[in-house]
Amino acid sequence: xTLLTPLLIAAFYGVIIWVSMSQSTxxxxxxxxxxxxxxxxxxxxxxxxxxxxxxETQFTTLDLAQNDSLDGLITVPSNFEIADxxxxxxxxxxxxxxxxxxxxxxxxxxxxxxxxxxxVGVSQxxxxxxxxxxxxxxxxVEEDGTTxxxxxxxxxxxxxxxxxMIYMFIFLYGVQVMKGVIxxxxxxIVELIISTVKPFQLMMGKVIGIALVGLTQLLIWVLLxxxxxxxxxxxxxxxxxxxxxxxxxxxxxxxxxxxADVLENVTALLNLPLAKIFAVFxxxxxxxxxxxxxxxxxxxxxxxxxxxxxxxxxxxxxxLVFSFAISFQSW
Numbered sequence: 186x187t188l189l190t191p192l193l194i195a196a197f198y199g200v201i202i203w204v205s206m207s208q209s210t211x212x213x214x215x216x217x218x219x220x221x222x223x224x225x226x227x228x229x230x231x232x233x234x235x236x237x238x239x240x241e242t243q244f245t246t247l248d249l250a251q252n253d254s255l256d257g258l259i260t261v262p263s264n265f266e267i268a269d270x271x272x273x274x275x276x277x278x279x280x281x282x283x284x285x286x287x288x289x290x291x292x293x294x295x296x297x298x299x300x301x302x303x304x305v306g307v308s309q310x311x312x313x314x315x316x317x318x319x320x321x322x323x324x325x326v327e328e329d330g331t332t333x334x335x336x337x338x339x340x341x342x343x344x345x346x347x348x349x350m351i352y353m354f355i356f357l358y359g360v361q362v363m364k365g366v367i368x369x370x371x372x373x374i375v376e377l378i379i380s381t382v383k384p385f386q387l388m389m390g391k392v393i394g395i396a397l398v399g400l401t402q403l404l405i406w407v408l409l410x411x412x413x414x415x416x417x418x419x420x421x422x423x424x425x426x427x428x429x430x431x432x433x434x435x436x437x438x439x440x441x442x443x444x445a446d447v448l449e450n451v452t453a454l455l456n457l458p459l460a461k462i463f464a465v466f467x468x469x470x471x472x473x474x475x476x477x478x479x480x481x482x483x484x485x486x487x488x489x490x491x492x493x494x495x496x497x498x499x500x501x502x503x504x505l506v507f508s509f510a511i512s513f514q515s516w
Contacts, residue, residue, distance in 0.1 A: 187405055187406070188405075188409070190406055190410075191405070191406055191409035191410040191413055192409075194410050194414070195409075195410060195413030195417050196417075198414045199414075199417035199418070199420075202417070214235045214236065214237060215235065215236045215237065215256045215257065215285065216237045216254055216255050216256050216257075217236060217237065217238055217239065217255075217256060217257045217258070217289070218239045218240065218255055218257070218258050218259065219238055219239065219240050219241070219259045220240075220241045220259065220260040220261065221240065221241075221261045222261065222262075222263040223261060223263065223265050225261070225265070225267065225297075225300070226261065226296050227240050229296045229299070229300075230293065230295075230296050231292055231296075232292070233285075233288040233289070233291070233292055234288075236285065236288065236289065236292075238292075239255075256277060257275060257276060257277035257281070258274075258275070258276040258277065259273055259274070259289070260274040260275075260276070261273055262274075267297060267301060271293060271297065273293065275289075323337060339454050339457070340457070341513075343454075343457070343462070344512055345512060345513055347462075347466045347470075348509055348512030348513075349509070350470070351466075351470050351473055351474075352505065352508075352509045354399060354403070354470070354474060355473055355477045355478075355505060356505070357399065358396060358399040358474070358478070359474070359477045359478050359480075359481040360481060361395050361399075362391055362392055362478045362481045362482050362485070363481040363482060363485040363494065364491065365391055365395065365485070366391065366482050366485030366486055367485045367488065367489075367490065367491055367494075370486070370489065371489070371490075375387070388479065391482060392474075392475060392478040392479060392482060395478070396471075396474055396475075396478065477501065477505065480501050481501070484497045484498070
């Protein structure tokens, strides 16, 4: 499992990328006929990507069973007025996806919004001018009075990631310590071991030994998973991405702003006292595991089978879950 787990994670990651990119590059289009007795939406509605809006005046028959080129029929109520709620009727031989449903509704909403704005004499540019972008630049004041740029998002994510690692490691390998103690008691191996070593040495050997095995396994998982997911992501991405589209996207101002945000986050991360953070994390990581590993070992020594451990697990699990929950709070 040490070698198989990274392979499964990488394969799962590759399948997700392949499916998502296959859906995003799909060229299947929908041809939908709009029956609009009110003439409110004709020549006004904008077509979403991969959806073609046609009108009944272009066809002699609207029978979907006889016309294979039509995918659906949208009917606007004949008594509809702009101030009313719009309940349109959709008919098709197949089902409409949630994404296409929301895009069609959005297209109708935009038309009604524009017409309502014209009725009250307000233009879209006037509304846009009312919105002003506001961003908070955070600075941390040091003890010597100097200030340093801070980022609460980076701080929170870093704390959550470290808390999750401690939580998972304690649970995974603490339970292994407990099972190991129960197994040695069941097989009566502990009676032979305890005759040559002290109980404290036996417990520390069990706790530290499993911890070192766990750390080695986690290190292998992190390295192999990073390498395999990177390779699979590059292969799937390059095979399914149009290089011309990629070049065009690189010149997109929105993408350039995104790159600037990423650079700012990386800078904020590098400005953190990483050595101090890692030292504190290592202390709590080892101390937390040793403490809970000893508690799990105590549970294993108090019972004769794994089924009897349930009554003792709750008092130990609740403080651990509580500590993990409050790690999501910003201090």
